[in-house]
Amino acid sequence: MRIVYKTHTDYSAKEFGRMNMVLQKKNPKVRKVEYILAAVFALVIIAFLYNKWFVAAGVCAVMAVAVFVFLIPFNLRRVAEKQFDKSRLEGMRSNLTFYMDHYEEVNKLGRVAYKYVQLREIIETDTNFYLMKTNMQGCIVVKANCAPNLIKFLSKIKAQYKL
Numbered sequence: 001m002r003i004v005y006k007t008h009t010d011y012s013a014k015e016f017g018r019m020n021m022v023l024q025k026k027n028p029k030v031r032k033v034e035y036i037l038a039a040v041f042a043l044v045i046i047a048f049l050y051n052k053w054f055v056a057a058g059v060c061a062v063m064a065v066a067v068f069v070f071l072i073p074f075n076l077r078r079v080a081e082k083q084f085d086k087s088r089l090e091g092m093r094s095n096l097t098f099y100m101d102h103y104e105e106v107n108k109l110g111r112v113a114y115k116y117v118q119l120r121e122i123i124e125t126d127t128n129f130y131l132m133k134t135n136m137q138g139c140i141v142v143k144a145n146c147a148p149n150l151i152k153f154l155s156k157i158k159a160q161y162k163l
Contacts, residue, residue, distance in 0.1 A: 005098040005150040009140050011089040013081045019130055019140055020080030021073065022123060027135075034072065038064070096141060098153065103131070105139055114139075122158040129154050 009015070024030045041064040048057035084090070094107040102115040114133060123130040123138075129151075132138035143151060157163070 002099070003097055004100060005147065005153055007096050007098075007141060007145045007147075007150060009094045009096065009142050009145065011092050011094060011140070013084045013090065015128070015140055015142070016084040016089070017077045017080045018125075018128065019138070020083075021076060022125055022130065023136060024076050026123075030076075034068070037067065041067075094139075096139070098150065103139075116157050116161050116163075119161070119163055122154065122161075122163040124155070124158065 041060065045057050045060050045064070048054075048060060092107050092109075094105050097104045097106070102113055104111060104113045114131070118133070119131055120134060121130075121132040123132060127143055129141040129143065130138045131141060141154065146154075
């Protein structure tokens with residue numbers, strides 16, 4: 001079969017953490033916890049305002065912002081990095097070859113091939129594509145390492161297979 005495109009990905013904790021953040025934003029369990037936490041903060045702030053404890057309401061609002069802007073993302077990134085540290089992927093180069101109906105990933109752990117119809121989803125961000133095999137497992141394709149035609153090809157595959 002004719003090779004259409006080739007690229008590579010150097011796996012790192014940073015890339016893995018970036019992928020994890022995208023996946024967690026789509027995870028309904030994480031969203032549910034965030035909504036419950038936001039509701040609790042809102043109720044506490046309303047209670048403080050009702051009792052005219054404006055300073056306490058302000059402090060609680062600042063705490064809520066800190067939790068959502070810093071603490072939750074930091075914790076998600078930390079968990080992802082711990083998971084990545086357990087893997088054997090740090091610093092590993094993975095070579096990706098794209099064909100018309102499938103792609104292959106080759107690295108020091110072995111070779112794997114997936115047909116595009118087997119993919120659950122293709123997630124596109126500003127910097128990467130994530131070729132998702134399951135909800136939480138996928139292949140990272142770094143756009144900076146891709147030819148412009150490969151980016152168009154992956155977008156076409158995403159549309160063609162409704163991923």
